[in-house]
Amino acid sequence: xxxxxxxxxxxxxxxxxxxxxxxxxxxxxxxxxxxxxxxxxxxxxxxxxxxxxxxxxxxxxxxxxxxxxxxxxxxxxxxxxxxxxxxxxxxxxxxxxxxxxxxxxxxxxxxxxxxxxxxxxxxxxxxxxxxxxxxxxxxxxxxxxxxxxxxxxxxxxxxxxxxxxxxxxxxxxxxxxxxxxxxxxxxxxxxxxxxxxxxxxxxxxxxxxxxxxxxxxxxxxxxxxxxxxxxxxxxxxxxxxxxxxxxxxxxxxxxxxxxxxx
Numbered sequence: 676x677x678x679x680x681x682x683x684x685x686x687x688x689x690x691x692x693x694x695x696x697x698x699x700x701x702x703x704x705x706x707x708x709x710x711x712x713x714x715x716x717x718x719x720x721x722x723x724x725x726x727x728x729x730x731x732x733x734x735x736x737x738x739x740x741x742x743x744x745x746x747x748x749x750x751x752x753x754x755x756x757x758x759x760x761x762x763x764x765x766x767x768x769x770x771x772x773x774x775x776x777x778x779x780x781x782x783x784x785x786x787x788x789x790x791x792x793x794x795x796x797x798x799x800x801x802x803x804x805x806x807x808x809x810x811x812x813x814x815x816x817x818x819x820x821x822x823x824x825x826x827x828x829x830x831x832x833x834x835x836x837x838x839x840x841x842x843x844x845x846x847x848x849x850x851x852x853x854x855x856x857x858x859x860x861x862x863x864x865x866x867x868x869x870x871x872x873x874x875x876x877x878x879x880x881x882x883x884x885x886x887x888x889x890x891x892x893x894x895x896x897x898x899x900x901x902x903x904x905x906x907x908x909x910x911x912x913x914x915x916x917x918x919x920x921x922x923x924x925x926x927x928x929x930x931x932x933x934x935x936x937x
Contacts, residue, residue, distance in 0.1 A: 693762055693763060693764035693765065693766075694761075694762065695759050695760065695761050695762075696759070696760040696762070696767075696768065696770065697757065697758070697759050697760075698756075698757075698758040698759075698760075698770055698773055698776060699755075699756070699757050699758075699776070700755075700756055700773075700775075700776025700777055700778070700804075701752075701753055701754060701755055701756060701776060701777075701778055701803070701804045701805065701828060702745055702750040702751065702752055702753065702754045702755075702756050702776070703752060703775055703776065703777075703778075703779060703803055703804065704752055704803075705745075705772075705775040706742050706743055706744050706745055706746070706775070707742070707743040707745065707758065707770060707771075707772060707773070707775060707776075708740065708741075708742055708743070708770075708771040708772055709722065709725075709736075709740065709741055709742075709743060709760060709768055709769070709770055709771065710739070710740050710768060710769040710770075710771055711736065711738060711739055711740060711741060711768050712739070712766050712767070712768065713739075713766065714763045714765065714766055715763065715764060715765025715766055716765075719737075719763075720736070720737055720738070720739070721762045721763055721766035721767070721768050722736050722760055722761070722762050722763075722768050723736075723761055723762065723763060724736075724761040725743060725758065725759070725760050725761070726758070726759045726761075727743070727745060727747075727748050727756065727757070727758055728748065728755075728756065728757055729757075729759075730748060732744075732747070733747060734747075740771075743758065751830060752803045752830060753802065753803050753804060753828050753829045753830055756776055758770075758776075774855055777804070777854070777855045778803065778804020778805055778806045778828060778854060778855075779803055779804055779854045779855070779856075780804075780806055780852035780853065780854040780859075780860040781801050781802065781803045781804075781860075782799040782800070782801055782802050782826070782852060782860065783799065783800050783801045784797055784798070784799055784850075784862045784863065785798045785799065785800055785832065786798050787850075787862060787863070787865050788865065789839060789848065789865060789867040793838060793839055793840075793841065793867075793869060794836050794837070794838050794839070795810065795836065795837045795838075795839050795848055795865070795867075796834060796835070796836050797834070797835055797850060797862065798832055798833065798834045798835075799826070799832070799833055799834075799835070800831065800832045800833070801830075802826055802827055802828050802829060802830070802833065803828065803830075804828045804854070805825065805826060805827070805828035806826050806828065806852045806853075806854060807823040807824065807825050807826060807852070808823060808824045808825075808826050808835060808850040808851070808852060809822075809823045809850065809851050809852070809853070810822045810823060810824065810837050810839075810848065810849075810850055811848065811849050811850070811851060812839070812840075812846065812847065812848050813846070813847035813848075813864075814842065814893065814925070814928065814930075815895070815925040815928075815930040816930060818849075819893070821839065821840065821848075821893075822837055824836070824837055824850075826852065835850075839867065840893065840908070841867060841868070841869045841872050842872065842875075842892070842893070842927045842928040843872045843873060843874045843875065843927055843928055844868065844928055845866055845867075845868050846866065846867045846868065846869075847864050847865070847866055847867075848864070848865050848867065849861055849862050849863065849864050849865065850862045873889075873890070874927070875888050875889050875890050875892045875926060875927040875929075876888070876889045877889070877924070877926065880934060880935075881934065881935050881936075881937050882914060882934060882936065882937065883915075883936070883937040884913070884914065884915045885911050885912060885913050885914060885915070886911065886912040886914060886924070886934070887910070887911050888909075888910050888911070888912075888926065889910075890910060891908060891909060891910040892908065892909075892910070892926050892927045893907075893908050893926065893927075894906065894907060894908070894909070894912060894924065894925060894926040895924070895925040895926075896912070896914070896917075896922050896923070896924055896925075897922065897923040897924075897925075898920065898922060898923075899920065899921055899922075899923075904917060904922070905917075914936060917936050918936070919935075919936050919937060920935075920936055921933060921934075921935055921936075922934055922935075922936060
């Protein structure tokens with residue numbers, strides 16, 4: 676009978692568990708703030724435990740809002756973080772600034788070059804989050820995405836490589852990152868010329884089913900309203916499904932050439 680009483684008491688003392696809010700990201704040197712309502716019963720607060728990478732947070736959580744000090748866990752900028760906020764039934768805490776765990780673009784380029792092998796190499800430092808480096812090439816009077824390489828997001832120096840596809844003449848490349856602010860961070864431009872790349876020609880002028888290039892090339896086809904109807908990298912373009920009309924063609928380092936689809 677005494678054991679039965681102890682069991683009932685322990686059940687009544689335990690929090691009415693509803694779930695866990697999980698927040699994942701990387702440490703950026705800032706703390707989290709959590710809004711903590713009263714429990715459904717009106718006695719005590721909603722949150723009863725917070726862990727960071729499975730370590731129980733020592734912060735005082737018995738208040739309507741509290742700060743989770745991530746500096747208590749020996750984290751370095753860029754370290755992976757998993758925060759679990761366990762709460763009672765009938766109430767929901769709110770993480771007020773979850774964006775502080777999102778990666779930010781902070782990289783600095785130490786050096787970059789494109790070798791005779793056509794490989795774009797750059798060495799970066801001061802990364803604080805895993806973000807892709809987007810490789811862009813200046814073509815047709817605009818910057819065109821030609822690929823991406825995932826960044827390490829860790830402290831220290833990291834070297835990356837990307838095989839470029841040059842057009843005839845001088846080429847211009849750069850890398851960029853875009854974080855949650857949606858503002859892009861760019862490297863300096865780097866120039867490259869491959870003397871073995873010959874000018875690309877195409878035909879016929881009035882194609883019906885396909886356009887044929889003298890060599891594989893990046894291309895874009897626009898209609899008369901400025902809408903892209905085809906783009907890619909190939910030596911032939913299937914245009915059989917395009918309606919009969921006038922179109923604009925960008926390819927290699929040429930822009931704005933026209934053809935009439937028969």
